[in-house]
Structure formats: structure tokens, C-alpha cells
Amino acid sequence: MPVQDALFRPVRAGNAFEETVERLMQAIRLGVVGPGERLPAERELATRLGVSRVTLREAIRSLQDAGYVESRRGRYGGTFVKSPVPVPAPDRRVDPEELADALTLRAAVETGAAECAAARALGPSDRRNLVARLTECRDATLEEYRRKDSRLHLAIAEATGSASLTAAVADARTRVNALLDRIPLLAPNLAHSNEQHEVIVAGIVAGEPEAARRAMAEHLDGTALLLRGFLS
Template identity: 70%
Template sequence: MDSVGDALFRPVRTGNAFEETVERLLQAIKLGVVPPGERLPAERDLATRLNVSRVTLREALHALQESGFVESRRGRYGGTFVCTASPRAMPTSVSRVDDIEDALTLRFVLETGATEFAAARELSDEDRSHLRARLDECDRAALDEYRRKDSRLHLAIAELSGSPSLTAAVADVRMCLNELLDGIPLLPKNIEHSNRQHAILVDAILSGDSSAARRAMAEHLDGTASLLRGFLG
């Protein structure tokens, strides 16, 4: 593997291991580090280089197989191979890499700030019940309605900041984000992980720990950003 491959297959961070593994593999495929028709490094080697478990790696490979980027072959010369014709992402009006990064930066600033303010405020019983209801709604959402329920939870957090202007700004960036998300597949493993992060995030807000809430939101947003950069970048 050349130096580019060494750079891409470097250890991932632990907070969003699945999402970052998907991102690294997609980068290697899209940049031609592993050309169409060629085999990815062996699972054991790849898991070691990315510093992830074999389970996480297999889940990431399964997601890419379901999305049409790689295929699994059995037998003596089997393994995971890059498909000769990779799928194209659904078109979005936000298509340039700079536009994607701009949207992700704006989202990060707005939503981490809104979360910090939400956790710092004295919340009413009604506020707390509303937030828990949105969390439960997202956790129980079917695959085809997940993004809508996820949006409602994030907007509920923004509303608890107490700033209508900030809430409106989060809603605007969420519209842009959903347009980007429509260009990538829904990954059940990512949804499972997001729901766990949502629970940690809401717990931090309800306990009034603004620093922990901000950190939890930042980590959560980083996971989504990894997938968007991987699939659309």
C-alpha cells in the first residue's frame, strides 16, 4: 500500500468508529487507492491499521456492500472487492465540497451552541417532558421516518436554548443538512449509534451539565459529518 493508503487507513477516533471507518473506506475507494475490481486489504490487517474491532469493520463493509460500493467474494481468492461501477450519490443542490464543509461548519457552531444554552437554562417540567418525548419518538422511529423524527429532536433542543433567532437558524441549516442526507443511504448501524448518542445528549441537558452536553453534541455531529464527507465528498 502506498503512502496515500497509509494516510487513509490510519487509526480512527473511538467516538464515531463506525462512521469514520465508513468514511475512510469510501475515501480509499473514491480516490482510487483501491481501484475498481481490486481487493481491499485483509480484514485483520485493515482492522489493525484503522484501530477498530473486526465487528466494527465488518459492519462498515456490510454498509458499503448494501450501498453498492463493494462486493464480497468467497473461495481461495475471495475477500472484499471494490465494485467496478460504484453508485452515484443522489443529486443535491449543495454539491461542491466547499459547500458541504460550509454547511457542516455552520451546523456545528449553531447546534453545539444551542445545546450548551439549553443545558444551562432552568427547564420547566413541560420542557423536560417535551424533550423526552422527542427522544423517545426518535428512538422508536421506523427507518423511513427516522430523519424527520431526528430533525424534530434537534429542533426541540434548539428551542430549549430560549432564543427564537437561534432556533430559526438551526431550522435553516437543518433544511440544508436534510438535503445532503437525502444523498446518502440510511445505515441501520449509524442510526443505532445516533440513538445512543441522543440519549447521552438529552441526559446531559436535563442534568444541567452544559459542558457535557456541548461535548456530546459535538461528537454526535462529527459522526454525521464523517458519513457525509465519505459519501458526498
């Protein structure tokens, strides 16, 4: 199978935007589409990835804003990889094992926290705290978003009633935040994250452990896709 076919295969449904960004970044970082070269035409690429053209355009616009691609008009126009391709500064490079370890820890403790919180009989204060943190995150500015996002995830951990699990989530989140600080904030991803937050909190408040766990797993997978795309 040609490398382009392997990279530009259909994405999964849950995190279409994030996985599209990851696929495009893989193609750029691996040199499958080299500096100065043009990405496949929009219609072709959307078909190969199995995403809508709206989703593809959002992904390309995000990479354009981050400085990885540029759009050119005219007969020979299209989306071209920047030359040279931006490379992370030495202090922003990530060891692949460090990245994998941080993502594995987060997946284990945060999906478990969502499940445990949903299985617990929540008091009024727990419910108020979850809803307040959810609203705070939804209304956050771009500059505030990661801090408010962290507060929501910690509120979910606190709703388990386990100090040890809350501490483990705080540790995992601290490590992931250090990685997130190395990649750009993408507005479509934040909007999608807020939608996923609503589903997670709804599952917890409704007392549905499996639904809350599944929703959290899908949410964390979206973040992992972006981190791997930009940092791997």
C-alpha cells in the first residue's frame, strides 16, 4: 500500500477533526508531502479521509494558522506545505516514550474517575460544582481555556470522593498540560471538547458509569490525536 494511502485512509467518527489534523501532520512530518509540495485536492482528500469538506477545511485552516501550510490561489493553486516546515524549538521537543507514558496514565486515571463519579451518589454540592465548572469551561476565552478545562477535569475527579484518585488525576493533568503548552490551541477542537464535556458530565449526573467512561475515553482520545500529530 502506498504511504499516502496508508496515511490518508478514512478516519474514525468520534474525533474526525482531531484525527484529520493528526493525519495531515503525520504526512507533513514524515515528508510524505514535502516542503513546498501540494496536498491532494480538497475533494479528493475529503473522500479519502472519509470526512466532510467542512471538517477538512477546519483542519487545514488550523494548520495554516499554526504555520504548517499555506493556501495559494489561481490555476496552480491549492494547499502547500510551508518550506521550510516549522520544527519545535529544542526546549519543546518531546521524547516519544514520555508522550506515550503521559497519555497512558491519563487514559487510565481519568476514564476511571468518570466511571467512579457516575457510580457514586452525588450530593447537591458535587452536582453544583460539576455544572459550574462545565459552564466556566464552555464560556472560557482562548487564553483561559486550558486552566478552566483543568478545573473541570479535577472537579470530575473530586466527585469520586477519593483523595488518592483526585491526586492521581492532578498529576496526570499536570504532565499533559506541559505537553499541551507545546502545541497550538485549535478553536474547532475546543468547541468539540466542550460538546464532549457536556456528554461526560451528563453521564455522571445521570448515574451512568459506562456512558461516562466511554464519553471520557473518546474525549481523551481526541487530545491524544492532536498531541501525537504535533509532537510525535
